[in-house]
Amino acid sequence: MSSKFTTREADFPRWYQEVVAAGDLAENAPVRGCMVIKPHGYALWENIRDRLDQMFKETGHVNAYFPLFIPKSFIDKEADHVEGFAPEVAVVTHAGGKQLEEPLVVRPTSETIIGHMYAKWIQSHRDLPVLINQWANVVRWEMRPRLFLRTTEFLWQEGHTAHATAEEAEAETLQMLEVYARLAEDYLAIPVRKGIKSRMETFPGALRTYCIEGLMQDGKALQMGTSHNLGQNFAKAFDIQFQDTDGQRKHVFTTSWGVSTRLVGAVIMAHGDDRGIVLPPRVAPVQAVLVPIFRKPEERDAVLAAARRAIDGLKAAGVRAKLDDREQLKPGPKFFEWEKKGVPVRLEMGPRDLKDNQVVMVRRDQEGKNAVSLDVLTETVLKTLEDVQSSLFERALERRDAMTNKAASMGEFEEILDGTGGFVEALTDGTDESEKAVKDNTKATIRIVLEDGDVGGECMVTGKPATRRALFARAY
């Protein structure tokens, strides 16, 4: 039962590949860059999706569905957008046995087609705001694919809203950023830094892009979600106008925001250990698994009956509990399998436990075992799940804070990156050139602009007076 995985320290990318496979989450598809999301991985995504969907509905949004195919001419309508996405789109040129008159792009994101529809739907201030989300698959041709983190096809949600004023659009953009941060912290147990992107890192076609950034155990940042204030860029490109209360026709202000199956990758890299993945209880497909133990046939019935009662009690209390009563597998391999699948709480019940009116409980995030009386099993499991949830968050937070540093010079900056890695706060003169120089020299990018303006100090690149304080990191 000891780990067979490459350790995180020895080779993090390889560890990642191994635990994703061993955790039965996903594997590569025969089409390069695409993935098959296996049942355990998909159930995890479903839990994330359902939670987020509820948060969207609580903030007044509704779901809809827009087509997979976008006329190529649509993508071309917004100058930055086409520049950003044209190199990575997949194009349908033939269909129904014929060459198409106009090639169709498989959506890399849906601002353009949704903009086209909103132009029809929105006529008056009474039609605003429009608050729509869609759950969909999108395709961006990927040169260096990695399961969940970067795949040619991925699953995501994309919210698209339209508003009468710039202020409302900005408020919506920030509200959804907050929703994402809550999802990450309260459900995925991943502390995030949130804030605004630099111009270079802004979504093609957006006025401003906000993001949440998590820090993975290898010291690299992962952008976990983005929320874009699109200003009137798409409204002008697609002529989305409304008659305002003053009788004037005006362009709307739009936003878009999304998170994807990449979040599954975040969970793995934030919490996994050298024994495999570790799932936060609030999104774990199975929160508690019970493995019955018996040798003799006469033990079997008594143990299984007690195990079923325990599972029923847990389920009645809302725990996603599973009885692993597979006959052909011994307990050892079962323990190992659930460990690799990251199940937060494992319960073991044998004849002796039964006699002592107890089960043995093992937390996935800790070493050691504890005996728990069957009389208090349900409440103990409920409490333990909450403990695991908060422990994972606390551990990730400590790690993140320990890996967040300030650099006063390029020398310090590189030293930190090559040492612990993590987030590095530093000053620059705010130019694209300096940002690019940092990236070219160190592979670190601005994850979040913390402050623009009179920040004091000197740019670590040019030595000129600094006008920007930013959070840098090497990132996925």
Next chain:
Amino acid sequence: MSSKFTTREADFPRWYQEVVAAGDLAENAPVRGCMVIKPHGYALWENIRDRLDQMFKETGHVNAYFPLFIPKSFIDKEADHVEGFAPEVAVVTHAGGKQLEEPLVVRPTSETIIGHMYAKWIQSHRDLPVLINQWANVVRWEMRPRLFLRTTEFLWQEGHTAHATAEEAEAETLQMLEVYARLAEDYLAIPVRKGIKSRMETFPGALRTYCIEGLMQDGKALQMGTSHNLGQNFAKAFDIQFQDTDGQRKHVFTTSWGVSTRLVGAVIMAHGDDRGIVLPPRVAPVQAVLVPIFRKPEERDAVLAAARRAIDGLKAAGVRAKLDDREQLKPGPKFFEWEKKGVPVRLEMGPRDLKDNQVVMVRRDQEGKNAVSLDVLTETVLKTLEDVQSSLFERALERRDAMTNKAASMGEFEEILDGTGGFVEALTDGTDESEKAVKDNTKATIRIVLEDGDVGGECMVTGKPATRRALFARAY
């Protein structure tokens, strides 16, 4: 508030288009044959999906996700399958700025790519059965598109299972047919005939195709779901083998089964009336809407406060209830809007009602209004929703039975089809030729084979001894 729609009797297809648009369910996308599913239509689909997903899980299935793109060579591996689907696939030839070495087909269905994966996953009898479903979009190039009924892209679920024996595969195929029939009858309130397809109507690559068939108000049948026993056809094409308990390597037996957004079309055509769509309460996004009525500002507060209390009571009882408190719309247009959206129960509350401690209740499926005491509002609405649900089913059943007839000759057969339409039971000699002759002459197809063998009587086409009793209809 009178209907502005073309009547069903005057022009059913046009009525359909008009009520779909007026009900705000969907509209055509800028790409021919594709649709945009609007929030109200999508919420209806979500309710159908969630119910079905629960039924799948109750029968032991899990969800997963397979890629959108399938290498063209995969489709070519099963002879019937390629013949069936090649003419209607969309093909990606360029991606990432380059021409692809092998073109990629946008999945029309996923037997091939899933077969490829199952060949890797299945090694031993211990790996069986595999019971996986996926919710996905698929693309089949459509020459005569119609919203929900026939669209180039549609949303669906496709179950794909693998079994050790032919018997288990057949049992699974029939179990899922039963699940579909329950969904149709108990939730969509549409009575269905279920049974087996003729060879000509069998899914390309299947051994046997079973289906559920509903009858629409215009007398045309609609295939609402199919369940295929694929035998070992795909197992052989993709080499899906397992080591059985006897040590022998054997090909598995597979099934696949699916329903799609077409079900939304079925609901519209089965229950809609000349005032618009009518939704069965169990899947209606809004089950009860309350429209407050007031003229003077001093009435406003009292009415709205009472309305909110009523809505809270309904929601607490699990009713999907909505308060329509939009300020800029008068009650009349609100009534009309909810009627067109098919909401089963409408409540109206004005100052006089409030004084009398009552609301006015209007059932979407009936004429007339009833006063309901506020003291018993919640239980009355709950009971009424159940009544509407069963009334819709009963009405559809009566209609279906009235439109189910027997024909002893081609003359009678055509007379029925051109008269009431509907299902026609008739005898044939069981050959493809006779089936084709019926189709060519009357546009009717075999929806279900009722009995093969010694059925007595004569083939209505050839006059030869009949060997088949079948249910025919003109169909969507």
